Amino acid sequence: MxxxxxxxxxxxxxxxxxKDEQFDLKTSIGTITVLKPSxxxxxxxxxxxxxxxxxxxxxxxxxxxxxxxxxxxAYGCTEPTDIVYKLFxxxxxxxxxxxxxxxxxxxxxxxxxxxEDVKN
Numbered sequence: 001m002x003x004x005x006x007x008x009x010x011x012x013x014x015x016x017x018x019k020d021e022q023f024d025l026k027t028s029i030g031t032i033t034v035l036k037p038s039x040x041x042x043x044x045x046x047x048x049x050x051x052x053x054x055x056x057x058x059x060x061x062x063x064x065x066x067x068x069x070x071x072x073x074a075y076g077c078t079e080p081t082d083i084v085y086k087l088f089x090x091x092x093x094x095x096x097x098x099x100x101x102x103x104x105x106x107x108x109x110x111x112x113x114x115x116e117d118v119k120n
Contacts, residue, residue, distance in 0.1 A: 022035050022036070023103045027092060028089050034057075036103045037059075037060050037101070042104060052097070053084075053094050053097035054081035
């Protein structure tokens with residue numbers, strides 16, 4: 001049975017709260033916490049011609065704060081996204097980016113089946 005308008009209204013708070021969900025990802029440096037990326041962040045990321053994985057990681061990671069000035073200085077970063085390549089293994093960067101995108105529903109399989117009208 002398809003979801004109804006009434007169901008969506010009843011679930012409003014729950015649905016809206018999911019927009020701010022955080023996820024823990026296990027990486028080579030330990031567990032990092034990322035925020036489900038907003039549509040705006042995803043759009044900005046996809047519009048970049050280069051470095052989009054690093055951009056997404058820096059902007060979606062909430063812990064540790066990859067934008068921290070002391071962290072950036074300690075690793076000799078000139079651009080905020082440089083920290084991503086200093087911390088993570090090269091092949092891990094796109095994998096982390098894909099995991100973040102998956103948290104927002106991208107590249108997730110949606111179950112589908114042929115809709116059949118119920119007739120009396």
